Amino acid sequence: MRLISRRRVPLALAAGLTLAACLTSPAVPAVASDAPKRPVVATETGLVRGVDHGDYQTFAGIPYAAAPVGPLRWRPPGPARPWPGIRDASQPGSPCPQTPNSEAHSGSTNEDCLHLNVTLPRTDRHRPLPIVVWLHGGGFLTGAGSSYDAHRMAVRGHVVVVTLNYRLGVFGNFGYPGLNGSGDFGLADQQAALHWVQRNATSFGGDPRNVTLAGESAGGMSTCTQLTSPSAAGLFAKAIVQSGACSVDFGKNAVYPGVADFSPWTSQAAVRSAGQQAATALGCPQPARALSCLRAKPAATLLSANQNFQQIAYDTPLVPQRPATALREGRFHRVPVLQGNTRDEMRAYVAPLQQQHPITTDSYRALLLDTFGDRARRLAAVYSPTAYGTPALAWAALNTDRAFACPTLTADRLLARHTATYAYEFADRQAPSLGYPQSPQLPLGAAHATDLPYLFDLGGRPASFTPAQNRLAAHMIDYWTTFARTGAPDRRDLPHWPRTPARAAAPYVQQLDTGPGGIHRVDGAAEHHCRLWPQD
Template identity: 50%
Template sequence: MRRFQITRSKVRLAVALALVPAAFLADKATAARSAPPAEPSVVRTDAGLLRGQTTGTARVFNGIPYAAPPMQALRWKAPQPVKRWDGVRDALTLSSACPQQDNPEAPGGSTAEDCLYLNVTTPAQKAAKPRAVVVWIPGGGFFTGAGNSYEASKPATRGDVVVVTVNYRLGIFGFFGYPGLAGSGTYGIQDQQAALRWVQRNARAFGGDPRNVTVAGESAGGMSVCAQLTSPTSTGLFAKAVMQSGSCAFNWADNSQYPGQAADSPWVPQNTVQRTGTDWAASRRDDLKCKPRQAMLHCLRAADPAVLVEDTLQFTQPAYGGTAVLPVSPAKAMKAGLFHRVPVLSGNNHDEAAAWMSAFNGGDLTDADYPRLLTDMVGAADAMEVQREYPLAQYGSTVAAWTAVTTDRIWSCTQVANDQQAARKVPVYAYEFADKHSPLAQPGQGAAHAVELPYLFSLGGYDFPMSETQKRLSEQMIDYWTAFARTGDPNGPGRPHWAPVGHGDIRGLSLAPTDQGGIKTVDLSTEHHCAFWDGL
């Protein structure tokens, strides 16, 4: 498998266009409405007492450690238990984001390896019985992102669930590999499992039911959820799964996400990531300030995190093989039916790939560029077939046509393939977010990657302005998602019926406000030409 190689400028472009929705600028958060006075709230966890706060209708506990700081001797090791503390520990402020380069979720970047923390939000009112728990894994390409970006009072209080948002190791800290290094390429995935185990031990302290946990995520978070579906070491840690804009089958063709990018997937064999780690470490030995005859792993564990984060983009793919965490590629595991038998809610945004159009000549594409783009993607022999399936005249511009082609090939049909595989064994509810005027939508991009997130969360502590029809769609989506978390069935009063997918083509709900057609059933396989891509 060829490595995922793109320039840093392109990565920053991806962050700016596709991942900004998960963070948002501090001035917007500052401009958010002032919170009413908070009331203290104390719970007992397995490591000690925690003091959170009750604000309005929600109880919030921020910055809870779920594993020991993975620093120095614990760098690139499986997450270790938290040390108990005496007295009452404040859980009132968010932790640092895990190490990552500068991006909107971590302005200026982060080198804080003491970052394995989670946040818990619950309704303030006590329940007669334990509530369902939703564990949210954030996206960010496996090299950026933080659970801290997702303020969860809306889904917790409206949906009557406990919401847990998680930080996990990213980039070189989460997915580095080296010969003899146990767990090479899986530390971020292991962190997610450590958080899920923390939930199993501590859910009841927050009024949650450890037997009714839903693991959910978007983008790399959705891919992580699918990885957990196929991981033997996540057995018993969750009862349902939500995959938004990310699946085990996700992959890309040559030059389809970025010019010059080779075909690949998120998953890489462990021996490949170890070879990459060996080559990288040898090339950086002087920068790492290794001592003469010092063992490389000792040098690496002593290295300044600021030096490591400079090359974090070399390690953005979870590893499989040679480890109990992901013994085989998640894509192959799903195809073979080797996944946990839990209900699944899965979907995409209608125009996912629009967020990447600026990578192609700044989004300035002419009609003459279309055949070249297709040829660079699938070769001359198949380019004509793609052009017949997606005629330029039908879309009105090369940008619109190229968006449709790459959305379908990279995002929609890979998600549909996983839905088909999962539906052979478990209930699957498929969807497509289709609001072309989300408050995060850029002009002309429609329902691009990640623009559904403010319909489920307050992002960066900020509630984006919405029209009345959009507010209603947000309420319906939260109701669907949290009903699924509670019962495994998203249906309930006040919203259109959502049928599980059957055999053959994948039919699901198109989620749009009423002034854009409303919520209705669509054939996702046909809409996104999936039979064509299967046969190409």
Template identity: 50%
Template sequence: MRAALRRAVRALLAGLLLSAPVLAAAGPAFGARAADRPVVETDRGAVRGRAHARYRTFEGIPYAAPPVGALRWRPPVPPARWQGVRDAGAPGARCVQFPAIGPGGPSGSEDCLFLNVTSPAVGVRRPVMVWFHGGGFVNGAGDLYRPQRLAAAGGAVVVTVNYRLGVFGLFGHPALGGAPDSTLCDQQAALRWVRANAAVFGGDPGNVTVFGESAGGLSVCVHLTSPASAGLFHRAIVQSGSCSTTMPPRALLPELGAYEPFVPERRTVADGAAAAARLGCGRPEPAAELECLRGLDTGRLATPELMQRFSLVSYGNALLPVEPRRALQEGRFHRVPVIQGADRDEMRIFLGQTLAVYPVADDQAYRARLYTSFGESAPRVEAAYPASAYPTPALALATVLTDVSFVCPTLRDGRALGRHVPTYLYRFDDREAPNYTGLPGVPGFPYGASHGFELTYLFDTPFALSGPQRALADRMAGYWVRFARTGDPNGPGAPRWKVSPPASVLSLAPGPAGIHPVDASAEHHCALWESRGGADGKADS
């Protein structure tokens, strides 16, 4: 049981939690009338989508050639032109991945570079929002997210994107010249497709917002700091995946080290050379090794170990020359307005999965856990987060891990961004939000406003929201789309969202006074974590 749990937790942490296994709502039934099947001419050929009452969908559109055979681990190239009208009434294949939850083997295809467009039924020059899904860079797909609320009510053209995952997207090897981060190259190719094609879907190619959550948020961080993304977008929204996101060592299980999503390229290249030898492709010449690896079938590479090992983004290359958190601190990022935020109880969903075998049953166990993660700083951490101030010691630990891993890094990056561009910070605070993950609850350990729980407020899902929660969802969608349209989320009738700095964080919660400013830095003891991290904001443990 312990080994299985360890594998599951590593999968959760491979690049930040999971995709949305139960997020996508079932679509309506469609008739066959010509009026229900609009046709749009893209730069590679015509596509036939689906018409709905207030929006249109075009799914499974290829934005790059299949990255198979000689194109495995190469930068994406444009797809071949097609004759006639291509059906775009259903999503394309998802990229190779393992189930986000539960047992099972790999699914999906290497031929997976598809995107989906949801646009308002009428209108031109709408703001375009490009969504990069979460899933730890090891699972997920664009079609899991249904953006009808943003398109029909908000008036945005929304594009959701598949991109290569795990070993197929973040592999490194000497013969590749390093670790080219194909995952992020795919996303940039999708943004170039948007620039070329947004107008025919009613969008404005000169007004593109990139947004994403978890690994998708980390992706947005990369595009903010990657020279290769210059000019491909004009606004950015980072949800629960800041450039400074980290996790302290042994936070969830004794054998787990610190989690950092960005690693030096040399580490990935060394891992790639070692993997080649284990796969029987060891050769005297790197080029021969790579040729052997490209000759392996998908199943030989799609193993849990390889998918998770190659789920970290490499820096020190042409795409990402500098570690993103340091690039932000040095002001080396694209000058676009930014929304950035985190959920109030981010780490509860992670910690809850380990409590059965690694419990935090009492104050003594809590204190021991603090020492394993924070060493000599543990007494200071315990003084700021005494177990007696929380319903249980486990919830105290979850709060500590949330603050050090997510909230305070988000605020730190917000300050760096705010020195140069309009920056709007939020904290999602609905502790009654639906558990979208499909993970079982833990008695006595409510998940609250945990990692990813804000997604049901932005995308159409099968979950029922209360009246106040629906009002919050409308407010959030309004903020997001107004920001995409103008670079400022504020509008008539909505509580004002102040630009940062000064340190101003907008609490997003249901109810008449649920949306209001908070002093998140004080509430989350960020001064403590800054003092531990030193000038560069990195923990010393």
């Protein structure tokens, strides 16, 4: 994970993953194959030739919207242009513009990036398959849909999986006074991709009436936000939110010492104000000409302002309310939701801090006092280095509870009042590290994003799993895809996963871990000391 700035908080929620471009797929081509291993499918804008991998097929780099370049920069996505002949769909398109990172080593300045990838199983079933549309993480600053090789999910779960790119940073979340769509261009891209799925799903053997929108980290936050967006109505029938509940919030010092409170959501007014400041810094200070001036700037120049645009805007037509408020008022789409987080989320944030500036007993006390003032003594008694092993582990546990675990339980409760909700916690503390820094004082455990290799081959490479972890991965795919098929993850051959009660006496979640009895119900509020972190 990469902490970019002490003043601006990058939600590098999926950064730190060593990802490369991965394969993408389909399975029931609407047009006969014209050559071995190269199936052809008809989409609304033209024919695409994918790759046959035996038990699954992939179609990569399919445009779902017009390239947002030139005068189309900072405009809602328009329709993709048709192409003549057969478009090669063996390789993914470019990631959207982003600075160099572990996922896109050289970064990207290519704005022609609104592409998606389809993976589908080879099947003799005649009924259309459920569809999972996956939104990548990366703190709204980095990432690409092509990094998630979904063939295990497609083959084992008998589902069609669609991964996609959406505009990021200054290209996806930019705002300016008078600019239509300010702050929500990336979300609008996601909806454009969902519309594409509705119109093209049957060509790939999918059922447009049975679409599950899913994502992790920034992708989970996007999914939760789409639950509250009026214009997303009818575009998906279920939702999976991983480490991105609408109630997630980062308090003072949570991500890095010296950083103030930070939310993944902000008002449109704040985004427009940030846009004015960025325009001045980029040499476009005159309001009447600012947008035309900025649209003439190279993408590489605009990336210098990227960190100022890492939040989703609300008070907009796309997102009328702050999503947490919408949940509290019951203003969201009534679709089944599967939602949860990892047991040790914030160890991924504390890991680079521990490598650069190790947390000692004295600095831990100072952090508590600076962050919580009069509450520091009470919190120190619960989150003591003695109880957790080291000051770094205690600080990570405290911030996991206040930023992720307890807010997610609150969101579970609010959702369950109105719709079928299923809560989980990924808890394999021996999970692959994903490249995070490690130290004896801070074993990573089930840190942020460590659940992803259990569902996807990140960068097209399978994780090095033990037999027990392979079984957990299979069970998780079974749960996820059963939910995508039926709206409930529970199935006879797996440990029972009950629905979250509308008025739960105790907030139980399904804990997902290895070993005999590793999958079982736990009291999430007790485990994460949620009495100390009231949300209402």
